[in-house]
Amino acid sequence: MGIDFKGRVAIVTGAGGGLGRQHALALARRGAKVLVNDLGGARDGSGGSVSAADAVVAEIRAAGGEAMANGASVTDFAAVQAMVQQAMDAWGRVDILVNNAGILRDKSFAKMDLADFALVMNVHLMGAVHCSKAVWDIMAAQKYGRIVMTTSSSGLYGNFGQSNYGAAKMALVGLMQTLAIEGAKNDIRVNCLAPTAATRMTEGLMPEAVLQALQPEAVVPAMLVLASQDAPTRTILCAGAGTFEAANITLTQGLYLGMGEQVPEALAARLAEVTERAGEMVPESGAAQGSHEVGKAMAGRLPA
Known part of the structure; x- marks a missing residue:
């Protein structure tokens, strides 16, 4: 029995291009109705236009799938609530949320403007919080939900020039840990995906041969597993270039040293x-x- 999403409704944020687009197309191909959210801004989060989302919706519909576009900024909770309502009005449920929206404002910490730190935290972390909060009661009521957070190796392991992005991406792991515990009783499974993919976000950062290996399509199978009925929960799956790993936050056995001056x-x-x-x-x-x-x-x- 293959992984299929017939009768399921998915919301994918930042789905106008790159990885999010691939996520939306793959979910639709396997039978999900997909709400394609994208602010349509530049890579740094400036500007906005729903045309990117519209193009993905057209692609899904041309292939015989069901989809709708939405241009909400994930930083705006009221707009996010309206986005979820749009899915509910059309399809009556929300089964899957893929929190994929993100921006970059890379600079070394010494040179970074605090506004650029706050904005990146706001889009990645609060964006995922807003979307998860807006679907949480719906998923609890239907006793079914699959939430995928997009974390990053930059958060898990660090990356020069990405203190803001890394902090936000690691924060999503912390969010996932607790939401998975709280969601368990209602079969809401919450996981993280750490993708390595060449998209608009990584343009100009890698040589061409590497970019070829890092097709965003190669990451999608991990998302499909995390969004599926048989998904794990509290799992950090890493994916890139056709390879899949799991990351864990571990605790060593440690040593009892007691208390005292020495x-x-x-x-x-x-x-x-x-x-x-x-x-x-x-x-x-x-x-x-x-x-x-x-x-x-x-x-x-x-x-x-």
């Missing part, structure tokens, strides 16, 4: 043991860190 020196001297990755774990929730620490403390205090 603990800072002991910690400094034994830091390599604390950071040793053998036996590291992926905690089920934030509380697991505390449980681990208290467990170590209790064991550390027991007389031998």
